[in-house]
Amino acid sequence: MVLKLIEELCIGCRLCQLACSVAKEEVFNPELARLKIISLYSKSGLNYKTSLCNMCLTCVNICPTEAISHQAGHLIYDQDKCTNCGICITACPESVIASRAEGIALCDLCGGSPACVEWCPHQALMNQEGN
Amino acid sequence: MSYTGKLLRVNLTTGHSQVEELNKQWAVDYIGGKGLGLKYLYEELAPGVAPLSPDNKLILMTGLFTGTIIPLSGKLAIITKSPATGTILDCSIGGHFAAELKYAGYDAVILEGKASKPSYLYIEDKIVEIRDASELWGQGAQETELILREKINQEVKALAIGPAGENLVTMSCITSEFYRQAGRGGVGAVMGSKNLKAIAVRGSGSISVPNIKQFASSMKEFMQTDILTDTNLWANTDGTALLVDFNQDTGILPTKNFQQGTFDDYQAINSDALKAVRSGKKGCFSCALGCGNYSRTGRSTVEGPEYETLALGGSNCGISDLEAIIEFNDLCDNLGMDTISVGNVIAFAMELTEKGIKDFGLRFGDVEAYLKIPGLIAAQVGIGVDLGLGVKKLSEKYGGSDFAMHVKGLEFPGYEPRGSWGMGLAYATSDRGACHMRAWPVAQEAYGDLDAFTVEGKAQLVIELQHYNAVKFSLILCDFWALSLETMGTIVSNLLERTVTEQELSQVGERVVNLARQFNVREGFTKDNDTLPGRIFKETLKTGATKGQLLPLEEYEKMLAEYYSLRGWDRDGRPTDAKLQELGVN
Numbered sequence: 001m002v003l004k005l006i007e008e009l010c011i012g013c014r015l016c017q018l019a020c021s022v023a024k025e026e027v028f029n030p031e032l033a034r035l036k037i038i039s040l041y042s043k044s045g046l047n048y049k050t051s052l053c054n055m056c057l058t059c060v061n062i063c064p065t066e067a068i069s070h071q072a073g074h075l076i077y078d079q080d081k082c083t084n085c086g087i088c089i090t091a092c093p094e095s096v097i098a099s100r101a102e103g104i105a106l107c108d109l110c111g112g113s114p115a116c117v118e119w120c121p122h123q124a125l126m127n128q129e130g131n
Numbered sequence: 132m133s134y135t136g137k138l139l140r141v142n143l144t145t146g147h148s149q150v151e152e153l154n155k156q157w158a159v160d161y162i163g164g165k166g167l168g169l170k171y172l173y174e175e176l177a178p179g180v181a182p183l184s185p186d187n188k189l190i191l192m193t194g195l196f197t198g199t200i201i202p203l204s205g206k207l208a209i210i211t212k213s214p215a216t217g218t219i220l221d222c223s224i225g226g227h228f229a230a231e232l233k234y235a236g237y238d239a240v241i242l243e244g245k246a247s248k249p250s251y252l253y254i255e256d257k258i259v260e261i262r263d264a265s266e267l268w269g270q271g272a273q274e275t276e277l278i279l280r281e282k283i284n285q286e287v288k289a290l291a292i293g294p295a296g297e298n299l300v301t302m303s304c305i306t307s308e309f310y311r312q313a314g315r316g317g318v319g320a321v322m323g324s325k326n327l328k329a330i331a332v333r334g335s336g337s338i339s340v341p342n343i344k345q346f347a348s349s350m351k352e353f354m355q356t357d358i359l360t361d362t363n364l365w366a367n368t369d370g371t372a373l374l375v376d377f378n379q380d381t382g383i384l385p386t387k388n389f390q391q392g393t394f395d396d397y398q399a400i401n402s403d404a405l406k407a408v409r410s411g412k413k414g415c416f417s418c419a420l421g422c423g424n425y426s427r428t429g430r431s432t433v434e435g436p437e438y439e440t441l442a443l444g445g446s447n448c449g450i451s452d453l454e455a456i457i458e459f460n461d462l463c464d465n466l467g468m469d470t471i472s473v474g475n476v477i478a479f480a481m482e483l484t485e486k487g488i489k490d491f492g493l494r495f496g497d498v499e500a501y502l503k504i505p506g507l508i509a510a511q512v513g514i515g516v517d518l519g520l521g522v523k524k525l526s527e528k529y530g531g532s533d534f535a536m537h538v539k540g541l542e543f544p545g546y547e548p549r550g551s552w553g554m555g556l557a558y559a560t561s562d563r564g565a566c567h568m569r570a571w572p573v574a575q576e577a578y579g580d581l582d583a584f585t586v587e588g589k590a591q592l593v594i595e596l597q598h599y600n601a602v603k604f605s606l607i608l609c610d611f612w613a614l615s616l617e618t619m620g621t622i623v624s625n626l627l628e629r630t631v632t633e634q635e636l637s638q639v640g641e642r643v644v645n646l647a648r649q650f651n652v653r654e655g656f657t658k659d660n661d662t663l664p665g666r667i668f669k670e671t672l673k674t675g676a677t678k679g680q681l682l683p684l685e686e687y688e689k690m691l692a693e694y695y696s697l698r699g700w701d702r703d704g705r706p707t708d709a710k711l712q713e714l715g716v717n
Contacts (some may be wrong), residue, residue, distance in 0.1 A: 011367075011414035012423030018200040018417065018442070020349045027337035029234065038286065039413055041309040042277065043147055045432065046411045049285070086400050119351060121202075121359055121419035122367075 001073040001118070001127050002055040002110055005037060007048050009124035016116035016125055017038030024105065025114035028074070034096055034107040035116055052097045053107040059088040074109040074127075133340050133626055134158060138236045139259060141252060144185060144244030148259045153238050153470030160715060162623075163194030163238065163651040165221045166605035168210030170364055171241065172219065172648055182214035182317070183299055183324040185245035191232065191290075191330070194607035195626060198233035198338045200347050202354050203609040212654075213316035213519055214324075215472070215542040216564045219650040222313035223568075224290070224305065230340035231288040234334030252281070255333040256676050264328040267575055269294060271465035272306035278550040279331050280716045287334035292526045293300035293467025300519045301544075302472035302508070306464065309433030310423065311415070314469040316541060316563050341628050349625065351663050358419050358612055359596035366422040367412070369440035372402040372546070378442070381577040382677030383550035385447040385543065387495050389476035389536050389666060393675035396451030400441045404453050412427040420611055424467055425707035428454045431461035437471075438516045439567075442545030443474030448481060449495030450650075456567070458502060468508035472521060475542035480514075481521045482534055489529040533665030539564035539656070547669055550677035551576040556690050559661045560593065562647035568610065569597035584680060586690035588696050598640030605643060642714045645698075645706050651717060658704040661691060 006041045016037060025032045036051040052073070060075070068088060069079035082103045089097045089104060093118035097106045107114075109127060117127045134153060141148040155169075161167040168190045180186045189211045197205035207229035213220035229289035231238070234257050242252070246261060249268040253260045267275050272293035279289050279542030288307070296319030306314040312317075322328075340346050365373055375397055376383035382392040389454050398404065408428050414421030423434045436456055437442070443458045444450065444602035463470045480491040491514050493500050505514025517525060526535030536543040541564025548555030554571030561569040570593045581592070602619065603610070616633035623631045668684040695702060699710035711717060 008411075010417065011412050011413045011423075013202075013418045013421065015200065015202065019347065021337070022343055025337070026343050028338050028343075029236070029337035031335055031336075032337065040280075040285065041273075041413075041434070043273075045427070046413060069219065071717060102509055118198075119354075122355060124423070 001112065001129060003107070003109070003114065003128045004128045005048075005050055005052060007125050009122045010037060010039060010048065011122060011124075012037070013090075013121065015119045015121065020113040021117035025108055030031065030106075034098070034105055039052065043070060051094045051096050054094060055099045056093060058091050058093060059097060059106065061089055062091045067072070068106065074112060074113065075106055077106055079103045098100065133195055134163075135152065135233060135236050135238050135239050138239045138241065139254070140243065140258065141247040141261070142243045143250065143261065146149060146261050149513045150397055160261065160639070161643060162602070162605040162607040162639055163197070164192055164206070164208040164209070164607035165223070165640060166599065166646075167220060168192035168208050168221055168239070169550055169643060169646050169650065171239070172210050172212070173650050174242075180212060182212045183320060183538065187212050187321055187324070189242040189321050191240040191242075191327065193233050193238050194605065195623065196606050196608060198230040199340060200350055200401050201608075201622060202358055202417055203415075203612045204607065205418055206609055207232070208604065208607055209313045209318050211318060211321045212274075213563060214299070214320045215543075216304045217654055218563050218656065219317040219561050219647050220318065221604070222305070222315055222318050222698035223607060224311055225314040225609065226288070226305055226307035226311040226331065227416040228288040228307050229607070230292055230416045231332045232336045234401050235332050236334065236337045238335050240330070242325060242327065245324065249326050249328055251279070251329040251331060252327065253331050257427060259637050260554070267328045268297060269358045272467040273309045273465045275329050276306070276309065278279055279329060280468060282364050283451045284333060285332060287331045287333055289329050291329040291467075292319040292322045293509065295467045296320055297328070298509065298511045300468065300508060301324050301521055302476070302510065302519070303467050304468045304469045306467055311466055312464070312469070313539065314471065315566065319467050322422070340626055345695050346625055350622075351609060353618065353622075354419050357614060357618060362416040362613050363420055363611060364422040369402040370424045372424070372436070372441060373407045374438040375401040376439055377578060378546065380676065381550060381583075382672065382675035383547035383573065385442050385545050385547055387449050388447060388482040388534060389543065389547060389672050390482070391548055392672045392677040394451070399447065399451040400445045400453055400456060405436070407594070408453070410455070418609065422611060426455050426457055430454055431458045433461045433464060435458050436460040439545050440470040440474065443478070445473045447474055447478045447545070448501055448573045449661065450498060450501060451496070452498050453671055455498045455502060459505065462502070462505040462689040466505055466507060468509060471544055472542040473505055473508065475536055476518045476522050476525065477501055478683055479525060479531065479535060483529060483531050486531070488531055536664055536666070537565055538663065539660050541565050545574050546577075547672070548663065549680045549682050550670050552586055552682050552686070552690070554587055554591045555663055555667060555682050555687060556694060557596070559663055559691065560597075562651060563625060568604075569600055572596060581611055584687045590694035593694065599645050601640035601643040605639065638714065642716055645711060645714055645716050648700070649708055649711070651707050658691075658702070661704055663687070664708065
């Protein structure tokens with residue numbers, strides 16, 4: 001499974017990020033979301049800036065303690081194994097992984113049914129089979 | 132609690148800023164947004180303050196819902212004394228600024244005084260700085276945002292004015308995200324008078340509410356069953372442009388300075404015409420609908436045009452060239468001006484010219500001349516000096532008061548009151564002059580089952596709608612979620628963890644309306660100001676579904692007297708002591 005955004009359908013409402021911050025952090029704060037989708041106007045038109053986990057598995061491969069694994073189509077993070085080294089944060093090409101007071105925050109697709117996808121009002125964000 | 136409980140007060144004269152506790156009792160009585168902003172202004176502003184003097188204040192107010200996952204809660208209320216009307220003025224602006232301000236830790240910002248030189252305010256959580264804006268001064272509202280994004284951060288959220296606001300034009304607006312405006316009544320000029328070019332904010336904080344997962348889950352349910360429904364989805368599929376056809380059919384599409392209620396070329400400027408040039412969609416923060424139609428033509432790009440621009444800048448000026456209207460919209464947006472008022476003043480000048488009263492060289496349908504006006508008004512050069520006065524003052528200077536389409540100095544929006552008599556009462560009694568956002572009985576009269584051409588029951592209807600909207604803009608929610616007071620009550624109850632009934636909410640609405648009225652009474656407004664231009668009472672419309680219609684003056688006066696009586700106001704439109712006491716307004 002992997003998150004896919006269809007930009008033409010996205011209205012830039014950030015409900016996906018709010019839904020993520022509720023599901024994962026139990027607060028409203030889009031900055032704490034494990035994805036980022038914003039649309040901004042410029043003189044050339046409407047531009048999208050996105051950070052979505054694309055299941056490249058760089059983090060899985062680079063983690064020295066096997067704290068991140070890929071099972072049943074999504075990532076699994078084991079905080080007990082994490083040494084807070086931060087390598088995954090630096091290595092993530094999409095800048096999705098963030099540091100927390102203890103360990104890291106990554107997108108685990110909410111274990112298979114992502115809150116962001118459930119909230120997207122225009123089906124711009126999808127959880128696609130594959131990878 | 133989803134209030135931050137903090138208010139940021141910035142004195143631009145001294146450069147001093149301080150954080151204060153939000154007045155908790157006022158937050159109970161007025162909730163937030165419009166209502167709470169009005170309360171602060173009413174308490175803090177001495178009567179008779181000149182709107183463009185340093186003594187006026189500019190208040191940015193978020194609400195109980197701001198920054199949460201409640202869909203369509205992304206709006207910010209901006210409150211001040213209007214330089215266009217001298218009344219109280221509140222505007223609501225979409226985009227992402229309001230939520231960002233709340234994440235920065237503030238429910239509200241109160242701006243006072245006047246900076247000694249062009250400045251912008253930067254807020255990043257606890258950092259509050261008044262910064263030099265000399266390189267921004269003179270820039271368009273859109274360029275200003277781009278420069279701020281480059282200088283600070285691509286994700287900074289900003290409110291900005293264009294040259295019109297700098298030049299104190301009383302139809303200037305405040306802009307956010309290129310195409311969102313606090314449009315009416317000259318809020319941009321108030322910012323300009325304070326030498327304040329922009330306000331930029333970044334916030335990193337979180338908002339918590341009780342039982343957040345359960346709360347979010349109930350909001351998702353509302354989104355599916357009460358928002359993403361046919362009642363509301365027109366905002367996404369068509370946007371407000373849909374109203375061109377509705378209003379043509381019902382004979383209330385303002386045409387040639389409200390001389391007609393239908394426009395022969397309406398199909399050139401309707402939603403279908405607009406869909407042909409649509410190139411994207413954008414919504415505000417937390418909006419599930421997304422009404423912003425991004426349109427692109429060979430000459431310009433714009434989000435919109437909204438119905439009001441299509442009507443006032445289109446049919447009302449006799450303009451059927453959609454590309455020209457889009458260009459007009461784009462010009463006004465970047466110069467920082469309200470398309471409703473600019474469209475109106477051009478149409479009024481066209482009629483003055485055609486009637487031989489004063490030759491502005493403007494004629495209905497003359498695209499070339501029409502497109503020159505926004506720049507002239509914003510820069511205050513040539514005939515732009517006169518046109519920048521607005522319809523009311525222009526009529527006082529040259530005549531034509533019978534067809535100067537304004538109330539209290541605020542120009543008419545795009546709904547002909549001769550085809551919706553309750554709308555006439557709504558314009559006349561709105562707190563900021565002719566406005567369609569305080570009550571919009573058009574839905575019931577022109578599109579619904581009510582007889583549009585009677586005053587029977589209209590006073591009560593307008594009162595109920597005014598209370599409903601006053602609550603909605605105090606929560607704050609966007610106009611485009613047609614939710615019931617009961618649903619509002621459910622959401623508020625969940626957030627506050629106490630039962631808030633729809634009656635209580637309606638009473639908040641009544642309190643807000645009465646407080647706004649008290650402000651205007653204190654400024655010297657009387658029954659004489661609650662009226663409409665002579666055209667509405669004297670001239671019959673000649674085409675379409677409103678052919679042969681006017682609003683008879685004696686019928687209007689009957690409706691107004693009933694309105695005062697039902698409100699518990701005296702015959703001159705002053706709230707009685709008993710009414711104020713009942714509502715706790717003092």
